[in-house]
Amino acid sequence: MLQLSVFLENTKGRLAEVLNLLAEFNVNIRALSLADTKDYGVLRVIVENPEEVAAKLKDRNCVVKLTPVWVLKVPDKPGGLASMLNKLVAEGIVVEYMYAFVEREKEQAQVVIRVRDVELMQKAIKKYNLE
Amino acid sequence: MMSQEELLNGLRRTVEQVLKAPYYQKKLAEVGIHYAGDIKTLDDFRKIPLTEKEDLRQNYPFGLFAEPMDNIIRIHASSGTTGKPTVVGYTREDIKLWAKIVAKGFRRLGITSKDVIQVAYGYGLFTGGMGIHYGAEELGAVVIPMSGGNTAKQLMIMRDFGTTVLCCTPSYALYLGESLAEAGISKDELKLRIGVFGAEPWTDKMRQEIEARLGLTAVDIYGLSETMGPGVSLECLKGVGLHIDEHFYPEILDPQGNPLPEGEVGELVLTTFDKMGFPSLRYRTKDLTSITYGTCVCGHTGWTMQRVSGRVDDMLIIRGVNVFPSQIEEAILSVGGIEPHYLIIVDREGPLDVMEVLVELSDASFEDEIRELEELQSKLRQRIENITGLSAKVRLVEPKSIPRSEGKAKRVEDRRKGKI
Ligand SMILES: [Zn+2]
Numbered sequence: 001m002l003q004l005s006v007f008l009e010n011t012k013g014r015l016a017e018v019l020n021l022l023a024e025f026n027v028n029i030r031a032l033s034l035a036d037t038k039d040y041g042v043l044r045v046i047v048e049n050p051e052e053v054a055a056k057l058k059d060r061n062c063v064v065k066l067t068p069v070w071v072l073k074v075p076d077k078p079g080g081l082a083s084m085l086n087k088l089v090a091e092g093i094v095v096e097y098m099y100a101f102v103e104r105e106k107e108q109a110q111v112v113i114r115v116r117d118v119e120l121m122q123k124a125i126k127k128y129n130l131e
Numbered sequence: 132m133m134s135q136e137e138l139l140n141g142l143r144r145t146v147e148q149v150l151k152a153p154y155y156q157k158k159l160a161e162v163g164i165h166y167a168g169d170i171k172t173l174d175d176f177r178k179i180p181l182t183e184k185e186d187l188r189q190n191y192p193f194g195l196f197a198e199p200m201d202n203i204i205r206i207h208a209s210s211g212t213t214g215k216p217t218v219v220g221y222t223r224e225d226i227k228l229w230a231k232i233v234a235k236g237f238r239r240l241g242i243t244s245k246d247v248i249q250v251a252y253g254y255g256l257f258t259g260g261m262g263i264h265y266g267a268e269e270l271g272a273v274v275i276p277m278s279g280g281n282t283a284k285q286l287m288i289m290r291d292f293g294t295t296v297l298c299c300t301p302s303y304a305l306y307l308g309e310s311l312a313e314a315g316i317s318k319d320e321l322k323l324r325i326g327v328f329g330a331e332p333w334t335d336k337m338r339q340e341i342e343a344r345l346g347l348t349a350v351d352i353y354g355l356s357e358t359m360g361p362g363v364s365l366e367c368l369k370g371v372g373l374h375i376d377e378h379f380y381p382e383i384l385d386p387q388g389n390p391l392p393e394g395e396v397g398e399l400v401l402t403t404f405d406k407m408g409f410p411s412l413r414y415r416t417k418d419l420t421s422i423t424y425g426t427c428v429c430g431h432t433g434w435t436m437q438r439v440s441g442r443v444d445d446m447l448i449i450r451g452v453n454v455f456p457s458q459i460e461e462a463i464l465s466v467g468g469i470e471p472h473y474l475i476i477v478d479r480e481g482p483l484d485v486m487e488v489l490v491e492l493s494d495a496s497f498e499d500e501i502r503e504l505e506e507l508q509s510k511l512r513q514r515i516e517n518i519t520g521l522s523a524k525v526r527l528v529e530p531k532s533i534p535r536s537e538g539k540a541k542r543v544e545d546r547r548k549g550k551i
């Protein structure tokens with residue numbers, strides 16, 4: 001799945017501006033995370049039709065990037081996320097970042113994972129039947 | 132080759148001539164020079180205060196002319212961005228000398244009376260058009276006085292008249308090249324072989340682009356109306372720089388006005404020899420370059436200057452170090468994927484100058500991991516430090532967030548003004 005990342009300067013109201021743009025484009029944000037430093041941040045979102053949204057944001061002078069990520073269901077039991085991560089680590093996968101979200105209609109906890117080695121991840125997904 | 136004594140004689144002749152203008156009499160008297168004979172050594176000459184554009188403005192329009200108006204047969208002027216233009220005058224002999232200087236440079240390029248020279252510099256108060264025109268006529272070539280503009284017609288004439296030498300600004304040459312297809316003319320139909328381009332700064336990349344589009348060898352010509360016009364220096368085909376004509380004495384000075392050794396970059400200051408109507412005495416060109424003395428395989432002996440690398444007015448002095456926006460640009464562009472949109476902010480924190488460089492991020496340089504963005508920042512910081520010798524803060528900003536005026540970006544914001 002492609003995640004949409006947007007570069008944000010740490011100026012007052014900039015995040016709201018970008019979110020307003022997404023609202024204007026009638027984009028539903030399934031999941032969102034924000035990473036930031038003193039001067040800037042990166043907004044990461046999971047949306048429908050990320051390519052189309054990216055093009056529209058570019059037209060409005062945003063710097064955007066589409067990044068391949070995995071959206072995985074987290075087993076619904078204590079230690080579910082930990083056991084899943086343990087498997088990935090055992091396969092030599094380096095997780096760059098991850099963030100969790102819950103979709104209301106399914107009431108299913110899910111996690112967005114960005115890894116360094118895409119091929120290793122593909123193998124692990126198959127091996128453990130993750131989705 | 133000019134001996135020291137010949138050099139001093141030439142400088143004395145110029146001093147004698149400028150002393151005909153009361154303004155210079157007063158200015159030189161202040162440093163103890165009343166007669167040309169007071170110049171006994173080069174050090175005496177270096178005591179003479181520099182002449183600036185401002186001196187010309189104060190004496191607008193004809194106050195610095197060294198010959199009576201009766202002997203002046205032509206006026207040129209350069210339009211200042213502010214205030215009155217700077218006006219220069221030429222005697223009949225000056226016009227002949229100028230034509231000879233241009234013709235001599237052209238001859239070094241192998242241009243002869245067999246050539247067809249299209250002059251697409253503007254004709255008028257600007258020296259470009261007529262300066263090249265007279266030089267080309269002196270050579271005995273066929274001159275097409277097109278002046279600037281009217282691109283479709285330029286190209287049609289270029290093809291139909293068999294133009295072999297094109298003279299214009301480099302940006303117009305590029306535009307002519309880009310317009311060929313639209314005019315329905317192919318490069319192969321043209322007979323162009325040499326392009327003489329000047330009157331504005333250009334890069335090697337532009338040169339390659341022009342050469343590829345028009346199918347010619349492009350050379351750089353330098354000059355400014357205050358010292359004559361185009362022809363002060365002209366490249367030869369050996370690629371060693373621009374040979375300065377023997378009627379100009381160049382000095383390269385540091386920001387304090389001290390002479391710099393050969394090869395070091397500083398401000399070019401020019402004095403003319405045997406130019407009568409408007410002699411230039413240590414005129415500040417505000418252009419940055421370096422000069423070397425020697426003999427070139429093309430036959431020129433004397434001073435050779437490098438392509439102008441910037442303007443003095445653009446120079447920043449940060450913690451005592453000279454920094455040019457072009458250096459910052461070079462550093463930024465050396466990191467792949469970065470667009471040349473940046474802003475240099477200089478401020479003072481306590482006793483220390485600090486430099487911050489805002490760099491616009493582009494889609495090509497944006498990575499969504501903070502770690503990679505931080506690596507990009509530190510790479511930019513490193514390059515800037517390598518090239519300027521100064522540490523700088525680098526801040527990544529969004530595209531189009533740096534203010535642009537008239538399509539040209541503002542490069543520097545100096546916030547030190549008013550702070551002690
Ligand atoms: Zn040469």
